[in-house]
Amino acid sequence: MEKKSMWSFQISTSSLVLIPAAVGINYLGKLFAGVLKLPLWLDAIGTMLAAMLSGPIVGALCGIINNVIYGLTIDPISFIYALTNMGIGLAVGIMAHKGWLNHIGGVIACGCVAAVVSAVISTPINVAFWGGQTGNVWGDIVYAYFIAHASPVWVASFIDEAVVDIPDKIATVLIAYGIFKGLPRSLTVLYSNDNQIEKL
Amino acid sequence: MKSLSLFVEKDTTIHRMNPISKIIYVFAAIVIPMLIGNHASALLVALLSFMLLLWAQVFRKVIPLMGFSILILFSIVVIQGMYKEGNHTPLFTLGSIVFYQEGIWFSAEICLQVLNMLEAFSLLVLTTKPPDLIESLVSKGLSPKFGYVLSSVLQIIPQMATTMETIIDAQRSRGMKMEGNLLTRIRAFFPLIGPVVMTSLISVKERTMALEVRCFTSKRKKTFLNVQQVTLQDKIFQGIMAICVAGSLLWRFVR
Numbered sequence: 172m173e174k175k176s177m178w179s180f181q182i183s184t185s186s187l188v189l190i191p192a193a194v195g196i197n198y199l200g201k202l203f204a205g206v207l208k209l210p211l212w213l214d215a216i217g218t219m220l221a222a223m224l225s226g227p228i229v230g231a232l233c234g235i236i237n238n239v240i241y242g243l244t245i246d247p248i249s250f251i252y253a254l255t256n257m258g259i260g261l262a263v264g265i266m267a268h269k270g271w272l273n274h275i276g277g278v279i280a281c282g283c284v285a286a287v288v289s290a291v292i293s294t295p296i297n298v299a300f301w302g303g304q305t306g307n308v309w310g311d312i313v314y315a316y317f318i319a320h321a322s323p324v325w326v327a328s329f330i331d332e333a334v335v336d337i338p339d340k341i342a343t344v345l346i347a348y349g350i351f352k353g354l355p356r357s358l359t360v361l362y363s364n365d366n367q368i369e370k371l
Numbered sequence: 372m373k374s375l376s377l378f379v380e381k382d383t384t385i386h387r388m389n390p391i392s393k394i395i396y397v398f399a400a401i402v403i404p405m406l407i408g409n410h411a412s413a414l415l416v417a418l419l420s421f422m423l424l425l426w427a428q429v430f431r432k433v434i435p436l437m438g439f440s441i442l443i444l445f446s447i448v449v450i451q452g453m454y455k456e457g458n459h460t461p462l463f464t465l466g467s468i469v470f471y472q473e474g475i476w477f478s479a480e481i482c483l484q485v486l487n488m489l490e491a492f493s494l495l496v497l498t499t500k501p502p503d504l505i506e507s508l509v510s511k512g513l514s515p516k517f518g519y520v521l522s523s524v525l526q527i528i529p530q531m532a533t534t535m536e537t538i539i540d541a542q543r544s545r546g547m548k549m550e551g552n553l554l555t556r557i558r559a560f561f562p563l564i565g566p567v568v569m570t571s572l573i574s575v576k577e578r579t580m581a582l583e584v585r586c587f588t589s590k591r592k593k594t595f596l597n598v599q600q601v602t603l604q605d606k607i608f609q610g611i612m613a614i615c616v617a618g619s620l621l622w623r624f625v626r
Contacts, residue, residue, distance in 0.1 A: 182516075184579050184582055184583055184587055184588055185575065185576070185579040187516055187519070187520055188520075188523075188575045188578045188579045188582065189572075189575050190520050190524070191520060191523040191524040191527045192527065192571040192572060192574065192575045194524045194527070194528070195524070195527045195528055195530075195531040195567075195571055196564070196567060196568055196571060198528050198531060198532070199531050199532075199535060199564065199567050200564060202532070202535055203535075203560060203563045203564060204560070206539070206549075207549060207556045207557075207559055207560060207563075208556065209553075209556060209557065209560065210553075213560075216564065220568070232520075236520060236521065236524060239521070240375075240521065240524045240525065240528070242492065242496075243376070243377070243496055243501055243504075243525075244375045244376055244377055244496075244501070244525065244528075245377075246436070246439050247436060247488065247489055247492035247493060247496060248439065248440060248485075248488075248489075250492065251488075300481070300484065300485065300488075301443065301447060301481060301485075302447055302451055302477065302478065302481045304443065304446065304447055304450065306442075306443040311446055311450065314450070315450045315453075315454055318450065318454040318455070319453070319454045346560070346561075346564065349561075350564070350565070350568050353565075354572065357576075358572045358573070358575075358576065361575075361576060361579070
């Protein structure tokens with residue numbers, strides 16, 4: 172029984188099939204947040220859950236495919252933010268594998284790391300495409316404030332993105348963790364790393 | 372089974388074009404104005420995409436897609452016009468607010484860029500059936516497993532959207548409150564997302580077994596049900612796109 176490295180590219184069928192389910196969970200998370208008029212996006216629950224269950228590679232794939240499909244079917248602008256979601260999947264997967272999720276402090280730290288990763292990757296994209304803004308009303312007000320006070324564009328854009336991302340990602344990781352902890356073993360055992368799959 | 376897509380059913384040359392050519396066009400349409408770097412090139416490419424959209428008879432459907440971005444673009448024009456670094460030539464004033472020429476010029480560049488990207492992607496997305504797109508990617512070398520994953524997502528999302536109403540009704544009938552202050556609404560989120568996650572993960576287990584039973588991970592070479600024809604037209608088009616991108620790269624270095 173060897174433990175596969177978290178960077179193994181051998182993705183089992185169950186992990187592959189997890190990806191569409193995770194994208195669906197992302198989608199519904201976003202819908203419910205809209206229906207309940209919550210001030211958060213909550214559109215990365217599935218990506219984070221997949222990362223916690225299956226590791227960073229599957230989490231990253233989930234993030235990329237999520238945005239590719241949104242881009243093809245709902246909003247073409249989503250294509251370019253695929254890198255951001257990939258980063259979130261990678262970050263959460265790595266931290267989950269390293270055991271950060273064993274206590275509540277680690278979970279919140281994981282959310283902060285995911286938020287920072289997301290902001291760091293999104294900022295160059297935002298600067299290149301939107302001149303630094305993000306499309307979120309509160310964030311852009313913060314951006315306008317900083318720009319009006321002669322901050323460099325990168326700083327203002329990063330703060331704009333971080334101000335919106337940090338609460339959102341911490342909430343998302345707490346929800347994903349809550350679900351992950353509540354899952355019965357019959358469902359999580361499909362993804363655990365130290366099993367050997369017998370093939371005929 | 373309803374599949375998620377923006378595809379508009381029409382019979383034009385662009386609809387019949389190979390999806391890979393359209394992907395190459397999207398890439399060229401975004402990269403060329405960025406490389407050449409002036410408003411004129413962006414405007415030209417935007418006009419070209421516009422004409423292609425008219426030719427494909429899908430221009431009407433682009434307008435709702437643009438709706439998402441119009442608000443952002445408007446806020447960009449306002450914020451850059453007022454606050455951009457290096458603003459010193461006033462263009463016009465509204466009451467006590469001054470809009471500067473540099474900011475407006477810069478926001479015009481952003482607007483053209485976004486317009487280009489939207490038009491190019493819309494051309495791809497409105498004239499290509501997602502299953503055809505995925506099949507051509509698989510025939511070019513994308514692993515069939517990822518082809519499966521992409522197709523599966525397109526089917527899962529409409530399924531899950533229809534269950535959303537059922538879940539809301541079911542939990543409401545059990546006394547869940549959905550309106551009220553922020554804390555009530557936050558509390559309502561969990562009984563809504565919980566059933567969604569459980570049912571999707573259970574179906575993951577069943578789907579995995581169904582796929583394995585049908586030799587999903589078999590290493591044997593797979594054959595295609597529909598064979599996508601690569602015509603001479605497609606080859607010429609792809610060649611022209613490659614020359615245009617190479618040309619603008621050259622321009623960028625020579626200038």
